[in-house]
Amino acid sequence: MNDLIAKAAEMLAKTRHVIALTGAGISVESGIPPFRGPGGLWEKFDPMEVGHIRTFMKDPARVWNTLMAEMRGVLKKAVPNSAHTSLARLEELSILKTVITQNIDGLHQKAGNTDVIEFHGNFAWLTCMDCGNRKETISVNMDVLPPRCECGGIFRPDCVFFGEAIPEEALIRSREEARACEVMLVVGTSAIVQPAAFMPMIAHQSGAKIIEINPEPTPLTESVSTFIIQKRAGEALTAIMAEIEKRAG
Ligand code: APR
Numbered sequence: 395m396n397d398l399i400a401k402a403a404e405m406l407a408k409t410r411h412v413i414a415l416t417g418a419g420i421s422v423e424s425g426i427p428p429f430r431g432p433g434g435l436w437e438k439f440d441p442m443e444v445g446h447i448r449t450f451m452k453d454p455a456r457v458w459n460t461l462m463a464e465m466r467g468v469l470k471k472a473v474p475n476s477a478h479t480s481l482a483r484l485e486e487l488s489i490l491k492t493v494i495t496q497n498i499d500g501l502h503q504k505a506g507n508t509d510v511i512e513f514h515g516n517f518a519w520l521t522c523m524d525c526g527n528r529k530e531t532i533s534v535n536m537d538v539l540p541p542r543c544e545c546g547g548i549f550r551p552d553c554v555f556f557g558e559a560i561p562e563e564a565l566i567r568s569r570e571e572a573r574a575c576e577v578m579l580v581v582g583t584s585a586i587v588q589p590a591a592f593m594p595m596i597a598h599q600s601g602a603k604i605i606e607i608n609p610e611p612t613p614l615t616e617s618v619s620t621f622i623i624q625k626r627a628g629e630a631l632t633a634i635m636a637e638i639e640k641r642a643g
């Protein structure tokens with residue numbers, strides 16, 4: 395396995411346009427459960443129920459008291475792990491340009507990455523569905539759910555529910571970056587939710603190398619990925635960074 399760490403380090407060290415596509419798996423070591431697989435959120439909740447905009451519009455209290463309550467609990471305590479800080483270091487070294495993340499936890503920005511495309515929005519901000527007033531989630535009283543704006547309207551999180559479109563700007567920029575990059579790191583995603591999972595295919599079709607980091611293979615592994623490092627993100631990215639720093643001497 396170490397030869398794949400060395401191979402990834404060599405590829406990244408000599409490239410000046412690397413981007414990353416990340417999923418819930420990169421935040422697992424920060425204590426945030428993934429959606430799928432053992433202990434995943436979708437084992438507890440039905441995504442097509444409490445994760446769908448239709449349910450939120452019909453019964454916001456139900457979504458706020460279930461999925462949102464669970465997410466608030468874990469997001470409040472979560473801090474970046476060594477996988478996030480490794481990607482921030484790659485940006486410092488001018489190797490990594492952009493992170494396209496499916497996560498709504500804001501941990502890439504907290505780790506120090508400055509160009510983060512939030513494909514599914516984020517949970518850090520709420521918007522009033524009546525007056526459009528935006529407030530930081532941490533500043534809103536959540537003793538009574540659903541949280542309400544001063545105008546009496548109900549707040550919704552700025553994340554993208556199932557049944558909603560990906561923010562246009564995020565989609566356009568992600569496609570551009572996928573087309574332009576030389577290497578795409580694909581970290582901690584099951585690669586089954588579109589259109590995010592299409593980004594590695596765009597990069598591959600544009601001639602980029604795809605390095606997958608995931609303990610499990612995904613639908614990309616055989617068809618799109620140049621190779622997969624079957625380790626947890628923190629372990630793999632820390633080892634790759636150590637190798638790059640050693641070479642930089
Ligand atoms: N390091 C790296 N990968 C990991 C780790 C880890 N420590 N732990 C788990 N994984 C991998 C799993 O093997 C799995 O492939 O992370 C992936 C998590 O998959 P999902 O839970 O499906 O997360 P994601 O791919 O981000 O889901 C995409 O689906 O439900 C929607 O909006 C939600 O953004 C989410 C989207």
